[in-house]
Amino acid sequence: MKKSLIALAIAGAMTAPIVAQADATLYGGVETRLKFIEDHDADLFVDKAEMGVKGSSDLENLDGVKATYQIEFRIDANGNDDSALANTINNSNSSGVQMRKANVGLVGDFGIVQIGRQNNLGNAVKKADVFMSQSAGYLANDRFGNAVYYVTPKMAGFEAYAGLILDGQQDDNEEDVDAWQLGFNYGLMGLDLSAAYTEVDSNYLDGADDAELWGVGAAYAIGDFTLAATYENQEVGDVEDETAVLAALYTIGNTTLKAGYAETWVDNSHEGSDGLSNTGDNDYAGYTVQAAYALGKKATVKAEWNTQDYDGDRFEDTDTVTLSYAVAF
């Protein structure tokens, strides 16, 4: 259950009881995982520890419009320093707070305008992103900072959005807009479609070419069965990377069974760059099956098996079993 924090601001100690109320929702969750990777020690870790506050307030001077706000952060609960045994065993404190979202917005008949650090709305194409193991090399960022988005109201299941990123600190080449995005979502009668196009300016990337990223996603639900697919394509000049994912979901009461196949094509020109093989190709594919059980509205356990198949000599093919227990609030 979401808890409401009633923030009270009392205007003047002994004056008339004018109370300005803002209804804020505190939300978040903790997820722990136990991971068994082939030929590795078992790892029990906190996959995420997140919390945030969000809410809205009516604008008395702007009829029909609401102001929204959101702050969300993630705490690194495991400690990032590999050498620090102390960090994970002797000392339960760990450092690192990552700001995930910090944004303000306006919501009205015209749609939504949201400014600040926020979700990359283009991620709506990731319909098949339903697994814990990242078999797919998804290309789009999860979030954008320095961004402003406009989202149209929903019309017959259809909505469109446009976003701009203006990161003044990164470069001063008189290109105010460093990146922009256009996309739409459509959802009606069990069919969900999404498409997004993002372009990042070459000057911002310090390169010769703009980076172009486009993706499409589709999901169709028939009764208890859902089929989802995602395709992403990124081109920077002649360098092209792609990823494609298929997922099937079957719901039995409180249980969802999922199976997926993902394939990622890494352009050969990346060879030798960080983490990639010098020779041969770096493409990879993965199969994943998962069973997710809702213990309640806010608590879920999942068991997943994944096998990753690397074409080249970048990594050994790996099997992974992951168990997860997550509680949200």
Added chain:
Amino acid sequence: MGALFCVWVLDWCGCVFCSVTVRNLVCVGVKCYKGQDDWKVSSLVKEALTMNYSRVAMLSAALVCTPLIAAEQGEGASADPWEGFNRAVFEFNDVLDRYALKPAARGYQYVTPDLIERGVTNFFGNLGDVRTLANNALQFKLHDAASDVARITLNSTFGLAGVLDLATPLGLEKHHEDFGQTLGYWGVPSGNYLVLPLFGPSSVRDGVALVPDSYIDPVGDVEYVPTRNSLYALRLIDTRAELLKSEGLISGDRYLFIRDAYLQRREYQVNDGQINAPFDAEDF
């Protein structure tokens, strides 16, 4: 109005209409009565008459119950031409059970705390789900097969290798399927009743079906022989201990009782409880 008929499950009779399960139950109209050991159609009709049920209800009840009674009386004889051999094997099994298995099961039940007993039953139940999964798939019951996958996954991981049955309370019902039922589903007749040494009541079809089922038994995959045999022994004792509570219901000729109960129960299982009775609820 739901279907109304008598369903024999082992030595129990259950009315699927009013969900009552008692021994020798007679369903008449929408009510269920406890019958006598030797109840016949005539007594059923007589009882219905005294209860002032409509003629239609009586007739329907008689129609529904008649084939079952006929099956009880006639099927045994026709399906058991090997009764001589079967009785001999039955006697052998019975002696073995009386002097070895049953005392072992009693002792096991006596010394083992209920919690651990439940854990052992769950553990082997989880392994048995593998057989059920394979046979559900072979019978194209894909929803049930998917549910079995979910059961095995949850109980084998969060259920500590099957010791805890977390899946049932989460709404994933336990199924019971074996290759004999699969063959029955494919239309293979059960053949003659056959009592197997050690394995007990079976039929030609179900006896043959034990072979493929044994191939997908996870216990058979345990490579270390002493561990594997210990698991077999523990499972046998656990199964026998589970039966202790119901064997007091057996009356009369044990051989006939167990044979009839087995044949009827298998028929029920193969048809997944869907008995083909000439009955229409709208008649009422």
